[in-house]
Amino acid sequence: MPNGSVCKRSDGIWVNKQDDSNRVSSLHTTQKEAEQAAKEMSNNQGCEEVSTHGLNGQIRSKDTVAPAMTRVHQKIKSTNRFLLL
Numbered sequence: 831m832p833n834g835s836v837c838k839r840s841d842g843i844w845v846n847k848q849d850d851s852n853r854v855s856s857l858h859t860t861q862k863e864a865e866q867a868a869k870e871m872s873n874n875q876g877c878e879e880v881s882t883h884g885l886n887g888q889i890r891s892k893d894t895v896a897p898a899m900t901r902v903h904q905k906i907k908s909t910n911r912f913l914l915l
Contacts, residue, residue, distance in 0.1 A: 832875075833848070833878060834848055835882075836880065837883035837887070838861070844861050846867045846868040846871065848877065865880065873895050879893065879894055880895055
């Protein structure tokens with residue numbers, strides 16, 4: 831599964847994109863906004879990790895994101911129902 835990245839472009843805009851894509855997923859004015867969008871997108875699309883790059887381009891942090899499937903299993907478990915796959 832692809833992972834997500836957050837980095838700053840030369841024009842000062844923070845971008846959120848998947849590592850396997852050439853296109854940017856979203857544009858943001860702050861690093862925090864871009865990180866939040868990346869984590870939400872990663873969670874929804876089943877990505878495993880979001881890497882945040884600092885101003886120097888080096889990875890500043892990596893966050894593991896629980897895939898959306900985990901939330902489905904938790905919801906099913908909380909309702910005492912079982913899903914056979």
